[in-house]
Amino acid sequence: MRSGLSRTDIQGRLKELVEALFVNIPSGVGSHRKDLKLNREEERRVLKKGARWAVEKGFGSSEDLDHIEEHGCIEGGNPDRISEKAMERGKAQLGTLGSGNHFVEVGYVAEVFDEDIARALGLSKDQATVIVHTGSRGLGHQVCDDYIRVMLDAARKYQIELPDTQLCCAPVSSPEGQGYLEAMACAANFAFTNRQMITHWVRETFEQVFKKGPKDLKLDLIYDVCHNIAKIETHTVDGKKRKLCIHRKGATRAFPPNHPDIPSDYQSTGQPVLIPGDMGRCSYVLVGAERAMEETFGSTCHGAGRVMSRHQAIRAAKGRAIVRELEDKGIIVKGASRGTILEEIPDAYKDVNDVVNVVHHAGISRKVAKLVPMGVIKG
């Protein structure tokens, strides 16, 4: 999200803002908004409609949908494909951030690399921004667990030899493959809804803290994009147009300018791509570029990637006051558990600057702006 606030507007109220975000956005184990009740019928609607469900319930506006991949709803989601267990995990976790590497980050535009595109995206130097990173939560994990069982049997049935059991699979056109795509669409729709709700609570929190209305705060969605999903898309292979199933795992769609699947106001810029870095360095806004269609099926990287395991990170953080270290750099971090903050220390990640430079120079996406964090909440 971009905003109508500047870096200094935020800095004056940073502590208060981070505290309020932490209260309003459920993030720890079992935390949940008391004002959110979800019965089975409503949950099924979430799985079919995605972010549109959230907008109909008053979370954000229909303009948001124009800036979400697939308008926040992958067609073909069939709730009958979702197990009782997945429904239960989903019910408990809709509208929650979750822990691990999930976060809400308030930052500012520290550097602009492409003035024209930044202007088209509504970004300018020193402007405050917000990034929300979360997904389908336990519902998605349960869908994965359930379908791994299906795929283990399917791999045997279709005589697919597996180098590792976790890579079990079925042909896309098989009943098992089609069943999975219907279930996956539900999980993606749950994730779109989850982010839309959290986006709404971020806006409400800013309204509370700054005592300003939406017209002044201008917390408009720049873009919302998936990074663990398979999509049916048309790509040119050996000069021929072919319908393919594109798997993006830890990768983000990055369609270039003039692609029919990106919003009309981004036709000239290319699809916005968000690359979160670690909480101590920075994040990036990029746009998709033509080379991505030629070389990576319209995809780019999703994040920095780890260099240290969780345990190494915790060992590296031993004896250090990590929260204090970040505070000295002007970054306030609040997490539900100390463990997840330590696991996510900046040293545990590759330098996102290096990663982004690689995709920029490879021509698969283009650097637009660098965002530096000021306040972060984590699960």
Added chain:
Amino acid sequence: MSKPKLKTARRLTKRFEILDHTADIGVIVYGENLRALFENAGGAFFHLITDLRKVRRRIEKRIDIGGESLDRLMVDWLSELLYLHDVENLLFKDFRVESVGEDGLRAIAKGEPFQEGVHVIKTEVKAVTYHQIEVRQEKGRWRARVIFDL
């Protein structure tokens, strides 16, 4: 049968080791028999999630899993515990496996619901995976390898 507390350091034979992966985490679990192997796997799993010293045995859950290969049974067992952790916020510290084999698993897990201020979450486990899964007998004892998605 009484069961010693989960303290790897003070035991003569270790129950599990942590496997360090860059993006994920895994465990190698040992047991003198299959029942002990599955009990120790439960213990190793919750050792990753929380500080077990703070968890009390206040409630118990019966767990029944249908017949599968041992690999699948191990993933199903830990996935069931993860499901209970996710939906009912339960933390388990004691496991009693009554029977385990090709025809399924019956067990009782003891623990209590997560309580803010009392318990800590060290790591959130997203899923139990089949990646490099292994359950086998080796030099007269059982050994299993399980990798978790974090």
